[in-house]
Amino acid sequence: MSDILSLKESVLVYLDRSGGLQKLAEDCKPFNDPQQMEAVYRFCISVNPSDVIEVDPELGDCVLRDPLGATALFQSVCYVAIKTLSLVEKIHTESQYTLDLCSFPRGYGPMRPASMEGLVIAMTRVTNYTQGARFLCINDDCPCSAGFHHIRVHAPGATESATVRNNFSCMICSSALKEDVKFRVLGDKQLVELIHVKALDVLSAHQQSSLRYQSVTLFLRDELCNSMRIGRLYRVLGIPAHVHQWPSITWSVEANSVQPWEPEYPHKVSVSFQELLKATAGSRWRFSAIVAHCFGLGVTPPGLHNTLKLGLLLSLVQTRADAKDTFHNLDLLVVTADTLILDRLMTYSLSLACRGVRHQASGEMFASLSRDGHGAGTANIHAGSALLATGGICMLGDLGCYKKDRLDAIQSVLESSTVSVFIPGKKYGEDADQQLSFPVHCSFWALTDSTDASRRTGRADCAVLGTAELGSVPAQLADAFGLVMQCRDVVGEQTLLAQAAHTLQQAVQPGKPLYPSCWDFSTQDYQELVAHAQSLQVELSPGAEKLIHGYYMASRRVRTQSQGVKMSVASVKLLISLAEAHCKLCLRTRVQEEDAMIAVLLCENSITLKHGASALVIPPDAVFPCDPGDVDGLRRRDETLDELHQHILRFIYAYAPGADTYITEE
Numbered sequence: 001m002s003d004i005l006s007l008k009e010s011v012l013v014y015l016d017r018s019g020g021l022q023k024l025a026e027d028c029k030p031f032n033d034p035q036q037m038e039a040v041y042r043f044c045i046s047v048n049p050s051d052v053i054e055v056d057p058e059l060g061d062c063v064l065r066d067p068l069g070a071t072a073l074f075q076s077v078c079y080v081a082i083k084t085l086s087l088v089e090k091i092h093t094e095s096q097y098t099l100d101l102c103s104f105p106r107g108y109g110p111m112r113p114a115s116m117e118g119l120v121i122a123m124t125r126v127t128n129y130t131q132g133a134r135f136l137c138i139n140d141d142c143p144c145s146a147g148f149h150h151i152r153v154h155a156p157g158a159t160e161s162a163t164v165r166n167n168f169s170c171m172i173c174s175s176a177l178k179e180d181v182k183f184r185v186l187g188d189k190q191l192v193e194l195i196h197v198k199a200l201d202v203l204s205a206h207q208q209s210s211l212r213y214q215s216v217t218l219f220l221r222d223e224l225c226n227s228m229r230i231g232r233l234y235r236v237l238g239i240p241a242h243v244h245q246w247p248s249i250t251w252s253v254e255a256n257s258v259q260p261w262e263p264e265y266p267h268k269v270s271v272s273f274q275e276l277l278k279a280t281a282g283s284r285w286r287f288s289a290i291v292a293h294c295f296g297l298g299v300t301p302p303g304l305h306n307t308l309k310l311g312l313l314l315s316l317v318q319t320r321a322d323a324k325d326t327f328h329n330l331d332l333l334v335v336t337a338d339t340l341i342l343d344r345l346m347t348y349s350l351s352l353a354c355r356g357v358r359h360q361a362s363g364e365m366f367a368s369l370s371r372d373g374h375g376a377g378t379a380n381i382h383a384g385s386a387l388l389a390t391g392g393i394c395m396l397g398d399l400g401c402y403k404k405d406r407l408d409a410i411q412s413v414l415e416s417s418t419v420s421v422f423i424p425g426k427k428y429g430e431d432a433d434q435q436l437s438f439p440v441h442c443s444f445w446a447l448t449d450s451t452d453a454s455r456r457t458g459r460a461d462c463a464v465l466g467t468a469e470l471g472s473v474p475a476q477l478a479d480a481f482g483l484v485m486q487c488r489d490v491v492g493e494q495t496l497l498a499q500a501a502h503t504l505q506q507a508v509q510p511g512k513p514l515y516p517s518c519w520d521f522s523t524q525d526y527q528e529l530v531a532h533a534q535s536l537q538v539e540l541s542p543g544a545e546k547l548i549h550g551y552y553m554a555s556r557r558v559r560t561q562s563q564g565v566k567m568s569v570a571s572v573k574l575l576i577s578l579a580e581a582h583c584k585l586c587l588r589t590r591v592q593e594e595d596a597m598i599a600v601l602l603c604e605n606s607i608t609l610k611h612g613a614s615a616l617v618i619p620p621d622a623v624f625p626c627d628p629g630d631v632d633g634l635r636r637r638d639e640t641l642d643e644l645h646q647h648i649l650r651f652i653y654a655y656a657p658g659a660d661t662y663i664t665e666e
Contacts, residue, residue, distance in 0.1 A: 120231060296348050364385070
């Protein structure tokens with residue numbers, strides 16, 4: 001008995017120090033309303049085990065080892081405090097709830113708190129459950145036919161039938177009990193499916209494992225409802241429970257604490273890239289050029305698809321959520337005549353993302369519905385590929401494999417960054433239909449085969465002035481993608497032979513360095529580079545801001561007058577996003593004018609592919625006008641980019657209203 005009193009004293013000390021008593025007094029005020037009569041009074045007390053251990057190690061051990069016993073201690077202290085301080089006059093007894101471990105519907109192991117981290121792959125809508133109910137004896141002569149003698153409350157892991165059903169009997173006269181429905185106390189309940197984040201390896205480009213992961217069902221109750229979102233990672237503290245519902249036993253967790261969680265990724269730059277950074281310090285362009293040139297050498301030989309490689313790296317670097325939970329993405333659509341090789345290059349790039357999901361055309365892209373299997377009967381919302389890729393990349397592959405309705409859905413999500421789920425009420429036990437919206441926070445990569453459209457129309461695309469053939473992709477869908485790129489490298493016998501030689505050499509001599517003259521960067525080097533670049537916080541310099549603003553104003557004026565194409569505000573966001581990504585890829589924190597210039601070249605090529613060229617006529621491969629495979633190629637590229645820089649400045653000066661006030665004519 002003395003031990004129990006000592007523990008209760010420690011509970012009182014902890015509540016006093018942590019502010020729990022003050023919160024208890026505030027929570028009691030609503031219950032003093034004369035119009036309000038409750039059968040069960042529910043109070044939420046926050047307990048930090050580490051702080052409890054500092055007050056009393058024995059009490060801390062009880063909290064961690066026997067959470068139900070610790071709950072009884074805190075409940076007893078709170079009851080004494082309420083009665084002593086006269087906080088609620090209508091409370092009759094401390095507790096009338098007893099737990100029979102022989103009949104309680106769970107396993108025989110101790111119900112200790114468990115900590116787990118994982119990814120939310122499905123969740124139900126918020127539904128009601130019975131927190132507590134009052135029962136009366138049907139025998140009028142029994143003292144339990146009135147008053148509050150039979151109160152049942154929910155316990156962790158218990159089903160609804162453990163709290164409310166029609167076959168309870170009186171503990172005094174053994175007569176049947178009936179519920180006084182006026183005193184039923186309802187709470188909110190939500191079910192969430194949590195799975196290990198490595199389970200996404202099955203859907204990504206990572207090396208496949210023989211391991212299979214089992215999801216676990218979390219019960220979120222009351223204030224924890226709607227604290228988790230599909231596709232996000234969380235650390236959960238909860239109490240595991242086994243529920244026996246013949247003929248099966250289900251294992252679930254009653255959540256007590258939910259916190260957002262992010263696994264730790266390496267934020268360092270390899271020695272090889274550090275040496276490259278020093279070697280290219282004298283040039284504004286060379287570091288990112290060599291990084292792109294040497295990227296994906298296991299898929300394509302150096303010199304092919306350099307612009308696409310740079311675009312993929314920029315998308316990887318820019319796809320992130322900042323400290324304010326604002327999501328930054330860079331969607332990419334590639335127009336090509338060789339979807340096979342570029343699909344492999346994208347798949348390889350996907351393995352560098354912190355989270356990458358390759359969508360299968362036969363699978364669910366956004367969300368699907370099923371009936372909850374835990375007795376609630378409500379709709380269970382399952383995450384599709386895009387929601388599973390939250391914070392990363394969703395690779396769609398060849399858009400020619402999709403039907404028109406699916407392409408329309410992709411366009412809608414690209415434009416709004418949300419997906420809507422319609423829940424028919426009749427099917428899922430509700431009176432009315434419901435429509436829920438979920439944010440889609442990932443970057444999309446897609447391919448389209450240009451040869452299909454050229455074959456149908458009988459004409460080839462124009463190298464500079466005309467628009468590109470976008471295959472089966474409607475123009476509105478192409479506009480919804482941030483960046484559209486065309487890969488022309490595979491046209492011609494020479495490049496086809498280079499790709500064939502590359503593939504054969506890999507097959508005959510696997511593991512042997514293919515190109516000893518290139519810088520030797522491993523896949524891990526690129527993973528670390530992307531992770532580090534993502535973490536950089538950058539800001540626009542005045543020069544970069546003026547170049548972006550001037551190009552946007554000039555382009556808007558020229559294209560509106562000559563083509564009737566209105567440059568939207570999304571173009572400015574794309575320019576800033578590309579400039580920031582190039583700055584990060586170069587491992588800098590201040591966006592310079594050269595970063596903005598690369599953004600302008602990529603954006604202008606993208607708009608030209610969709611709408612045709614403007615007065616700013618630049619080559620189709622302006623970012624890589626020559627092969628940067630040697631020092632002479634890098635020098636000629638620097639000179640060409642300097643010339644294009646001056647060309648862009650003259651374009652701004654000529655067509656942007658008021659450009660002479662902020663652009664110096666050189």
